[in-house]
Amino acid sequence: MKLPQSLVEAFRQRYGEAPALVVRAPGRVNLIGEHTDYNDGFVLPMAIERAAYIALRPRQDSYIVIQALDFEGEVVEFALDDIRKRELEWAEYVQGMAWALQEAGFTLRGWEGVVAGDVPIGAGLSSSAALEMATARAFAALGDIPWDAPVMAKLGQRTENVWIGVKTGIMDQMISAAAVEGSALLIDCRHLTLTPAPLPSGTAVVILDTATRRELAESKYNERRAQCEAAAHFFGVETLRDVSLSEFFTRAEHLDELPRKRARHVLTENARTLQAAAAMRAGDAHELGRLMDASHISMRDDFEITRWEIDKMVELAQAHPACFGARMTGGGFGGCCVALVRADGAEAFAESVAREYTAATSLTPALYISQPSAGANVLQST
Ligand code: GLA
Numbered sequence: 001m002k003l004p005q006s007l008v009e010a011f012r013q014r015y016g017e018a019p020a021l022v023v024r025a026p027g028r029v030n031l032i033g034e035h036t037d038y039n040d041g042f043v044l045p046m047a048i049e050r051a052a053y054i055a056l057r058p059r060q061d062s063y064i065v066i067q068a069l070d071f072e073g074e075v076v077e078f079a080l081d082d083i084r085k086r087e088l089e090w091a092e093y094v095q096g097m098a099w100a101l102q103e104a105g106f107t108l109r110g111w112e113g114v115v116a117g118d119v120p121i122g123a124g125l126s127s128s129a130a131l132e133m134a135t136a137r138a139f140a141a142l143g144d145i146p147w148d149a150p151v152m153a154k155l156g157q158r159t160e161n162v163w164i165g166v167k168t169g170i171m172d173q174m175i176s177a178a179a180v181e182g183s184a185l186l187i188d189c190r191h192l193t194l195t196p197a198p199l200p201s202g203t204a205v206v207i208l209d210t211a212t213r214r215e216l217a218e219s220k221y222n223e224r225r226a227q228c229e230a231a232a233h234f235f236g237v238e239t240l241r242d243v244s245l246s247e248f249f250t251r252a253e254h255l256d257e258l259p260r261k262r263a264r265h266v267l268t269e270n271a272r273t274l275q276a277a278a279a280m281r282a283g284d285a286h287e288l289g290r291l292m293d294a295s296h297i298s299m300r301d302d303f304e305i306t307r308w309e310i311d312k313m314v315e316l317a318q319a320h321p322a323c324f325g326a327r328m329t330g331g332g333f334g335g336c337c338v339a340l341v342r343a344d345g346a347e348a349f350a351e352s353v354a355r356e357y358t359a360a361t362s363l364t365p366a367l368y369i370s371q372p373s374a375g376a377n378v379l380q381s382t
Contacts, residue, residue, distance in 0.1 A: 004053045004379060007116045010069055011055040018382070019055035019113060021141055025133035025376035026051040027119035027126045028175040029207050029338050030329045031184055031288075032295050033273035035303060037169030039228050039266050040190040040241035042273040044197060044280075045171055046205065046372040047179030048119075052130035053379075054138050056113025065112035066094055080108050093128050096163030097135040100155040101145075109142045120366070122213045124330025128164075129172035132156040136177070137376040149178035149375065150192040167222050168331075179375035186277040190241055197277045199372065200285040203324065204343040206350055208317060209366040210357070212309045212334040221331055224262060224303065231255060231263035240266045265302035269295060289325025289340050293318060296327035305332025309361050313337045316356045322349040 001009060004022055011019045026047035033043035054066075062080040067073055068090050076091040078084070083099045085092065094115075101108055115134070119127035136152045139145065156173030160166050170189055179185060183196035199205065228240055234255050235243045245267050252260050272291045279287035296314050300306045306314075310328045314337050317326035322345030329338040341349045350367040357365050 003116060003118055004055070007053050007055045007069065007114055008380075010114050010116070014067065014114060015057065015112070017057075019380070020057040020382050021138065021378060022053060022055045022380040023134050023137040023141060023376070024051045024053045024379050025130045025137055025176045026179060026373050027130045028172055028179070029125060029205065029336070029370060030171065031205070031338060031340075032276045032292055032327070033171075033269060034295065034299055034329070034332070035224060035228070035305070036266055036269050036273065037171040037187075037189040038167070038225055039232070040239040041266060041270040043171045043187050043189060044184055044273050044276055045175040045187070046184035046370075047175055047375055048125065048207070048368070048370045049373045050117070050119040050125065050368070051373075052115065052117035052119065052127065052134040054113050054115045054134050056111045056138055058142055059110035059112055062108075062110045063112075064094070064098065064110060066091070067114045069114055069116040080110060090131070092164060093131040093159065094135045096159035097132050097156065098139065099163055100158045101136065101139055104155055106139070106145055107143060108139050111138065111142055113138075120209060122335070123209050124214070124332075124335030125207070126172040126176065126330075128160070129156060129176045132159055133173060133176040133376045137378065141378050141381065147376070149174065152376075153177045153192075166218050167225055175375070177376050179373065181372060181374040183372050184280065186273070195277065197280040200280060200283045200288060202343050203285045203340055204346040205370045206317075206339045206341055206346055207329075207368045207370055208313050208326075208337040208339060208353065208357075209368075210309045210313050210335065210337065211363040211365050212307065214331065214334040217331060217333045220305070220333055224305070227259050227262040228266055231259035234259065241270070243267060245271060261302040261304070265298045268298055285324045285340060289323070292325035292327045292338070292340060299328055299332065303332070307333060309363065310334070310337060312360050313353070313357055313365070316353050316360070317349075320349050320353060322346065
């Protein structure tokens, strides 16, 4: 049985009745605009079909009881007025979200239920943002809290930054909270404004999971962030959003090599992301693909967040005749790549790239053909 039916069934077995509510929040794949979000820049992600789901019913008290089907059925129970760190990593996203919502002044109701998801963990497809936004969706639906995507996304980011302790940007939570079916979204991460960008007709997005996982990713992520901040300070501004490309090229020679390369990636990536959104509006798959290819080179050479298996996957994808462009996606150091391909050639593309990748690396990749899906929503309520 597939999700979410299997989850509803698990709820029935545990509680002897159907859930009052089933909520869902998707993972995401970023088409272009990497490590730009915390520089107040632009990103262009789309939500994917893979998601986190929670089936639940309200409680009369203020306890949360939640069982995770993907973690051997582990159960976590906590009182909303006594949220403390526990040993279970997955539960921290639920607890952290409850903490952030209450800290922001929302009154929450207790509930009990089961959670499961099919976003691969640690692959760069935002399984944690999906769990945060599914939790937020559950609290919102039960407490009659209006679903304001930027507000919820910011609280999800606060969960990551303060409760979990990773200094991530706003992209993952924002797309999970706000996505619209059928479109990627251009997000201006400074103003949190959203512009739909449909895939060019006749194209499909293929996610290529390299079967490598992020190593030391958190410390390297935070290090990249600090290097971007150092570069911004050199230019006398808070964030790289406020440095123009011409200003950069005029003064860059006086900047140390590392922050110079990091800033060059961020500034050129912002420009590419805006161009990519324009290409999508014009239905120009070739231009979008070209920008994705250029983004990969910039991540590889200037931001230095790829690894050889990722570069190999991108190279194999780009060499296939159905492919318009390909790049690594997400935070980096492991995980997934993304390719824009001709829709009618997508299956053949996936088969052949997977075979060639295994031959080159001895790893078994997972390839998913994906369409832009909806953001966090309520699937069932009684
Ligand atoms: C991770 C973070 C995002 C973003 C990307 C890189 O996914 O959670 O905020 O910074 O890396 O673009």
